[in-house]
Amino acid sequence: xxxxxxxxxxxxxxxxxxxxxxxxxxxxxxxxxxxxxxxxxxxxxxxxxxxxxxxxxxxxxxxxxxxxxxxxxxxxxxxxxxxxxxxxxxxxxxxxxxxxxxxxxxxxxxxxxxxxxxxxxxxxxxxxxxxxxxxxxxxxxxxxxxxxxxxxxxxxxxxxxxxxxxxxxxxxxxxxxxxxxxxxxxxxxxxxxxxxxxx
Amino acid sequence: xxxxxxxxxxxxxxxxxxxxxxxxxxxxxxxxxxxxxxxxxxxxxxxxxxxxxxxxxxxxxxxxxxxxxxxxxxxxxxxxxxxxxxxxxxxxxxxxxxxxxxxxxxxxxxxxxxxxxxxxxxxxxxxxxxxxxxxxxxxxxxxxxxxxxxxxxxxxxxxxxxxxxxxxxxxxxxxxxxxxxxxxxxxxxxxxxxxxxxxxxxxxxxxxxxxxxxxxxxxxxxxxxxxxxxxxxxxxxxxxxxxxxxxxxxxxxxxxxxxxxxxxxxxxxxxxxxxxxxxxxxxxxxxxxxxxxxxxxxxxxxxxxxxxxxxxxxxxxxxxx
Numbered sequence: 191x192x193x194x195x196x197x198x199x200x201x202x203x204x205x206x207x208x209x210x211x212x213x214x215x216x217x218x219x220x221x222x223x224x225x226x227x228x229x230x231x232x233x234x235x236x237x238x239x240x241x242x243x244x245x246x247x248x249x250x251x252x253x254x255x256x257x258x259x260x261x262x263x264x265x266x267x268x269x270x271x272x273x274x275x276x277x278x279x280x281x282x283x284x285x286x287x288x289x290x291x292x293x294x295x296x297x298x299x300x301x302x303x304x305x306x307x308x309x310x311x312x313x314x315x316x317x318x319x320x321x322x323x324x325x326x327x328x329x330x331x332x333x334x335x336x337x338x339x340x341x342x343x344x345x346x347x348x349x350x351x352x353x354x355x356x357x358x359x360x361x362x363x364x365x366x367x368x369x370x371x372x373x374x375x376x377x378x379x380x381x382x383x384x385x386x387x388x389x
Numbered sequence: 390x391x392x393x394x395x396x397x398x399x400x401x402x403x404x405x406x407x408x409x410x411x412x413x414x415x416x417x418x419x420x421x422x423x424x425x426x427x428x429x430x431x432x433x434x435x436x437x438x439x440x441x442x443x444x445x446x447x448x449x450x451x452x453x454x455x456x457x458x459x460x461x462x463x464x465x466x467x468x469x470x471x472x473x474x475x476x477x478x479x480x481x482x483x484x485x486x487x488x489x490x491x492x493x494x495x496x497x498x499x500x501x502x503x504x505x506x507x508x509x510x511x512x513x514x515x516x517x518x519x520x521x522x523x524x525x526x527x528x529x530x531x532x533x534x535x536x537x538x539x540x541x542x543x544x545x546x547x548x549x550x551x552x553x554x555x556x557x558x559x560x561x562x563x564x565x566x567x568x569x570x571x572x573x574x575x576x577x578x579x580x581x582x583x584x585x586x587x588x589x590x591x592x593x594x595x596x597x598x599x600x601x602x603x604x605x606x607x608x609x610x611x612x613x614x615x616x617x618x619x620x621x622x623x624x625x626x627x628x629x630x631x632x633x634x635x636x637x638x639x640x641x642x643x644x645x646x647x648x649x650x651x652x653x654x655x656x657x658x659x660x661x662x663x664x665x666x667x668x669x670x671x672x673x674x675x676x677x678x679x680x681x682x683x684x685x686x687x688x689x690x691x692x693x694x695x696x697x698x699x700x701x702x703x704x705x706x707x708x709x710x
Contacts, residue, residue, distance in 0.1 A: 359491065361525040370499060 196318065200326035202386055206299045207330035208379035213299045216290050217331060218368040224347050227335025229283045231328025233272045233291060235321065238300050240268045242308040242320035249309045261304045262295065269294045299327060330375075337371050338362045410507070413596055413647075414467025420587035421474060421642070427580040432482035432534060436576055439484055440477045446493030447473030454502050468507050472496050475515035478577025478638060479682070480522065481533045488529050492518040512689045513649050516682045523682070533574055546574045547633045551625055552678035574634070581637040588641040597645040600657035601664070605640040606631050608665025616673065624673070635681040636668065643681075649689045656695035663688040 206212045216234070221227040244264050245252075252260045273291045276284040284291065294300070303323055308316040339345055342362030344352025352358060361367045429436045451469035455462035476492050499521070500514030501507065523530045533546055577584070591597045613630035630636070635643075644650060644664050651660050664684045671680025 357487075357526055357529070359525045360527070361521055364524065366524070373503070 193318065196322050197325070198386060200322040201329055202379065203383040204326075205330055205379065206302075206323055206327045207334075208376055209383065210299075212302060213297045213327065214372075216293065216297060217334065218365070218372065220287055220290050221331055221335040221338055221368060222363045223339040223343065223345075224332055224336040225283070226286055227331035227333075228328065229276075229280070230287055230290065231324070231331040233276065233287070234294055234297060234300070234327055235324025236272055237265060237268045237294050237297075238303060238324040238327075239317060239320035240271075241265045241300055242303055242316040243313060245304045245308040246311060246313045246316035252309075257305075257309065258301075261301060265300055265304070266295050299323060330379075334368070334371055334375055337375070338367055341371075342367060410468070411463075411466045414471050416594060417591065417596065417642070418467060418471055418474060420590045421478075423583040423586045424478070424577060424580055424638075425474070427583045428478070428482070428576040431580075432576065435482040435534065439480060439482055439489065439576060440474065442486055442489045443477040443480075443493060444470055444473040446490050447476065447497055450493050450497040451502075454497065458502065458506075460506060462502075462506055466507070469497060472501070472514045472518075475577070475642060476518050479515060479519040479575050479635070481530065481575055483532070483534045484529060488522060488526055491525070492522050495521045508648055510648055511692070512686055513643050513646050516643055516686055516689075519682050520686060523677075546578070546678065547629070548672065548678040577638040578633075578635045581632045584637045584641055591641075591645075596647075597641070598657065600654065601644050601650060601661040602640040604658050604661025605644055605664045605668075606636060608662050609636055609669055612666070612669040612673075630669070630672070634672075634679045639664070639668075639681040639685055644685050644688070649692060651692050651695040651699075653696055653699050653701045655699035655701075656692075659695055659699065660688050660692065663691070 200206070203209055207214070207217050213234075216230055220230045241261070241264050245261055248260075248264075269292060272294065273284075276287075276291065303319060307319045311319070336346060339347075341359050342364075344350055344356070344358040359367075362371065425436075425440065429440075447469045448464055451462060451464040455464050473493065473496075476489075476496055480489065480492065496514040496518035500512060500517035501510045504510045531549065533549075588597065588602070592599065610627045610631050613625065613627035616624040617626045640661075644661065651657050664681075667684035667687050668680045671677055671683055677683070
């Protein structure tokens with residue numbers, strides 16, 4: 191396995207969000223700021239890493255017919271760990287992400303990687319795959335959140351650089367701003383992906 | 390090349406008249422002159438400033454985009470200029486320049502060019518920009534200068550007053566003031582009669598047809614009349630509702646946009662009805678005082694469906710054919 195290629199894929203050409211358009215619900219809902227995007231991305235990365243690891247370990251034990259319920263139980267376990275862990279350590283972030291943390295269970299990237307990769311590959315490769323996809327997801331969410339925060343709040347990671355008395359474009363922190371920004375981000379990422387593929 | 394000019398090699402229809410996109414666009418712009426004159430008369434040099442800025446910004450943005458896209462854009466075909474003028478008619482006369490620049494960018498880029506340029510856009514570009522500005526800059530978009538006020542006093546529109554203060558606050562407002570434009574509001578929502586005057590030319594030239602404006606304004610009138618009939622203490626009368634806000638501007642110039650309105654007869658009737666219905670729904674029960682722009686954008690989204698499910702019956706068409 192070529193690690194550089196793997197990460198190039200999950201960050202750009204096959205990025206879960208901008209390449210495969212998976213997990214759009216948390217992507218659109220929580221990225222009103224770069225910090226929220228980062229938090230959501232890292233929480234998902236942890237779940238993805240752990241579920242890939244466990245599912246890969248159990249891949250020869252889980253009967254084929256009940257594999258989806260089995261995966262969901264494993265994923266839900268780690269989501270509960272993240273939910274309670276965030277509540278104990280980063281309470282403010284937990285409050286802003288709110289309902290979307292339990293909803294990581296139904297994030298299609300996680301089930302997608304379990305089904306398409308972890309159930310067929312060795313433990314070490316599944317771990318790398320989980321980290322690569324998780325960080326690709328985090329990357330996309332962070333960029334989206336950063337663009338929306340800069341345009342909508344005149345700030346980056348909570349630090350306001352735009353003078354208080356000047357207006358910011360409020361629409362970008364609201365729901366329609368997420369759709370518009372994601373649309374333009376897809377254009378940009380497709381362009382980058384094409385450049386990478388063409389070398 | 391010489392041969393081409395003598396012998397037109399083309400598929401039908403071979404009979405042509407002189408209309409072109411350019412001619413239609415500039416005609417529509419000319420028909421807006423009476424309404425613009427009233428605006429300038431009401432709001433003075435501020436109206437001229439807003440008009441000039443939005444026109445320059447939209448055409449400039451379109452010219453800039455034309456350098457980066459693979460398809461051809463004729464930025465002087467009048468469509469960008471018309472979008473600019475309609476945008477100006479949708480904002481208050483004291484709108485700051487940066488807001489107009491954002492509006493022009495949104496109208497041309499998000500409203501039009503991301504879909505592939507003129508003729509491809511789903512939504513009316515000027516309305517996309519108006520709604521974008523209304524949501525992004527609520528303070529700037531709702532402090533309306535009062536007509537003829539020299540000292541820059543601002544106030545609410547009649548519809549705004551109705552929403553916040555109730556019907557009692559409007560006791561001093563006469564219907565003739567509303568029709569002629571003696572009220573606070575955006576550049577284009579002040580005078581209904583001047584807009585109608587300009588639109589008569591469009592009807593005569595057949596650039597717009599009667600279905601959408603009549604059903605739009607008619608629906609607003611009927612719904613307002615029903616509610617006014619049930620409880621005249623709370624709900625304003627039908628004439629108030631059709632002469633205030635953007636009903637005339639919307640019904641005559643925005644909803645009838647050739648690109649974003651249905652092509653078929655029944656489709657047009659339903660489109661106009663939907664615009665009027667949603668306008669009144671938002672005005673009576675929504676949180677915004679005015680709903681024309683939201684209503685038209687909502688109906689824009691269903692235009693392909695209307696065209697598909699309510700086709701015109703053509704000569705020779707067979708039932709279940």
